[in-house]
Amino acid sequence: MTATREPALLPLVDDAVCAPAMIEVPLAEGEASALASVLSALADPVRLRLLSVVAAQGEVCSCHLQEPLGRSQPTISHHTRVLAEAGLLEGDKRGKWTWWRIVPGRLSAVREALGALPHGQDG
Numbered sequence: 345m346t347a348t349r350e351p352a353l354l355p356l357v358d359d360a361v362c363a364p365a366m367i368e369v370p371l372a373e374g375e376a377s378a379l380a381s382v383l384s385a386l387a388d389p390v391r392l393r394l395l396s397v398v399a400a401q402g403e404v405c406s407c408h409l410q411e412p413l414g415r416s417q418p419t420i421s422h423h424t425r426v427l428a429e430a431g432l433l434e435g436d437k438r439g440k441w442t443w444w445r446i447v448p449g450r451l452s453a454v455r456e457a458l459g460a461l462p463h464g465q466d467g
Contacts, residue, residue, distance in 0.1 A: 390413060390423055391427055393412075397413070402445065403443050405442070406441050424444055428444075
């Protein structure tokens, strides 16, 4: 009778092949919750486009977001509110309209939390 050899088990993680950790220090529970809230706000194509329009312009009136986004004013209001609640946008009411801008440093903080390389300043 021939002895059968069991296949060698491979290690679950090969340090030579595995990419470095996403961040050097694990997120605390509160930090993870806050970051999840921001990432949830960013997890929508319309909101990402809206954020990029505001970042490119520096400051944008809500009335000027309909055309580039192809959305109604109530939809734009919903998306700007979500981004503002996540701390990514801030606005000033001027008459009937709100003028939006990126919250300085907020996107850098998100990048840092994700372990991304440093980039230029936000907005």
